[in-house]
Structures are given as C-alpha cells and as structure tokens.
Amino acid sequence: xxxxxxxxxxxxxxxxxxxxxxxxxxxxxxxxxxxxxxxxxxxxxxxxxxxxxxxxxxxxxxxxxxxxxxxxxxxxxxxxxxxxxxxxxxxxxxxxxxxxxxxxxxxx
Numbered sequence: 001x002x003x004x005x006x007x008x009x010x011x012x013x014x015x016x017x018x019x020x021x022x023x024x025x026x027x028x029x030x031x032x033x034x035x036x037x038x039x040x041x042x043x044x045x046x047x048x049x050x051x052x053x054x055x056x057x058x059x060x061x062x063x064x065x066x067x068x069x070x071x072x073x074x075x076x077x078x079x080x081x082x083x084x085x086x087x088x089x090x091x092x093x094x095x096x097x098x099x100x101x102x103x104x105x106x107x108x
Contacts, residue, residue: 001061001094001095001096002039002059002060002061002094002095003058003059003062003092003094003095004040004056004058004092004095005055005056005057005058005059005065005090005091005092005093006054006055006056006057006090006091006092006093007054007055007057007088007090008052008053008054008088008089008090009052009053009081009086009087010049010051010052010086010087010089011051011084011085011086011087012051012085013051014050014051015051015085015086016051016053016084016086017045017050017053018084019053019080019083019086020053020055022080022084023043023077023080024043026080028076028077028080029041031073032068032073035067035068035071036064036067037059037060037061037063037064037065037067037068038057038059038060038064038068039058039059039060040056040058041055041056041057041058042055042056043055043056044056
C-alpha cells in the first residue's frame, strides 16, 4: 500500500526556501528520488505563506521509507533542518491500491 507524506517546513526570513534550494543543489533530492520505493519527492511554496515550504513525499511502502529513515541521507537532511532552524508539521495519506480499476473522476 503506497502513501504520501506532506511535510510543511516553516522558518523565518526565507530559511525554508533556502533549505529546499540547498536540498536540490546539493544533490540530496536526486539521491532520495533514486532510492528504491520512492515515488515522488517535490517541494512547493504556498501562495499565502512565504515562510513555509511544502514537501510532497510518496513511497511504495513503509519498508522503503524505513530504509530511507535509517540511511546517511536522512542524517544530511536533519543537519540542513538544524542549519536553517526549521519546524515541521507532518501529514500522512494512505492510498488504497486494492480497487484502482474502479476509479472514476468527476468533472464539472
């Protein structure tokens, strides 16, 4: 069962955006995207809150995420979070993969 985690990084004076930019420029983002089981790893900036960056992070299963959390990559992320003094809010959404063929989309 795949799932998505939304992580809201909040800082001051643009620190959340600087964090995301350094994650990208240092190669950490590509490192994570190449991990087995990672489905998505993208940053977004909310229009109404310039001090927050949203990370949308999707994984095939909990085992893949656990391996990521135990990796050296996670230590690099934690160092950058501390460097930019960020606070986080985390939301987890689980996708029910059991009935995908019956999906219907509603359009107006």
